[in-house]
């Protein structure tokens with residue numbers, strides 16, 4: 012196993028000594044370096060690369076958010092974590108764009124170890140340097156302007172409920188990903204994972220969501236997409252169609268309510284990698300669309316030609332860094348044909364895969380014309396005889 016290099020940054024030497032003591036038993040697994048302040052951290056990073064940086068927020072001179080901005084620009088492959096006190100809730104919300112995850116101080120050694128370990132191996136061996144480099148350079152995850160203004164209006168209404176807010180957030184890829192990132196971060200100290208926007212809003216409370224959106228701007232720090240051919244709206248329509256279709260399939264299979272919702276969220280997020288690539292590499296993504304249209308090849312194949320990775324890999328990798336629950340990552344990573352071996356019976360990934368493959372039959376943007384249905388996976392899951400039912404269902408609910 013190769014040793015991971017972790018850099019800890021704090022302005023107080025006592026805090027660093029405490030961390031050093033607390034993490035002594037990790038010395039075999041990690042090469043740990045401790046820096047007093049942002050400037051010292053950047054000097055160390057210039058000497059040798061680090062896999063992970065863990066920084067305090069409130070520091071004199073360069074604060075944690077400024078330091079992470081620099082790290083993102085200079086060393087995009089380094090995973091950026093914030094270790095911050097509860098009083099810094101506002102500061103944490105401010106760096107939602109630059110930090111991958113937040114951990115609250117004081118923290119249990121186990122929690123710190125688990126979080127660092129989880130970001131060290133997202134995607135296991137598949138997390139190539141190329142994915143790390145591309146995912147690390149990603150900062151924009153735009154929302155559909157119409158949905159963002161709808162959310163603002165709802166928040167300005169005194170009678171806003173968690174249901175209304177959840178309903179709006181869950182139809183937008185960027186907002187869904189960001190709220191799940193925030194609520195699942197170790198900062199909030201949850202003992203379980205939250206995998207739907209409704210649960211996230213209920214947990215945070217309407218007032219906190221209001222502050223995060225209206226005061227901290229967690230959903231709007233990114234500009235509009237700069238692509239000329241690819242359109243955010245086409246991706247939005249496709250994601251909604253797949254989400255509605257996947258939920259309809261889960262309902263038809265009489266899956267419980269939570270599984271139905273998880274199928275919807277999986278559908279919304281399944282192509283998050285497309286949004287990430289298109290928003291951050293607009294010219295290259297326009298080229299992907301051109302190749303798909305001219306050569307009639309599957310989207311992942313065109314993406315691999317330009318980026319050496321596909322949207323499925325980059326999406327899952329980044330959501331993993333953000334601490335988004337494993338079942339969602341699985342859907343994002345594996346939604347294209349062929350599916351891996353799955354357990355017998357229904358699972359949300361089958362619903363998302365089927366809705367995605369069959370959703371493009373009518374009036375879709377060429378990028379979302381649908382793909383090949385993995386009938387072998389459905390047969391192995393014992394659900395092959397359900398395909399005809401699902402097909403009819405999709406054409407009734409989503410017009411596929």
Ligand SMILES: [Fe+2]
Pocket residue numbers: 281282322323346347
């Ligand atoms: Fe896809």
Ligand SMILES: [Fe+2]
Pocket residue numbers: 249253281282367379
């Ligand atoms: Fe798709």
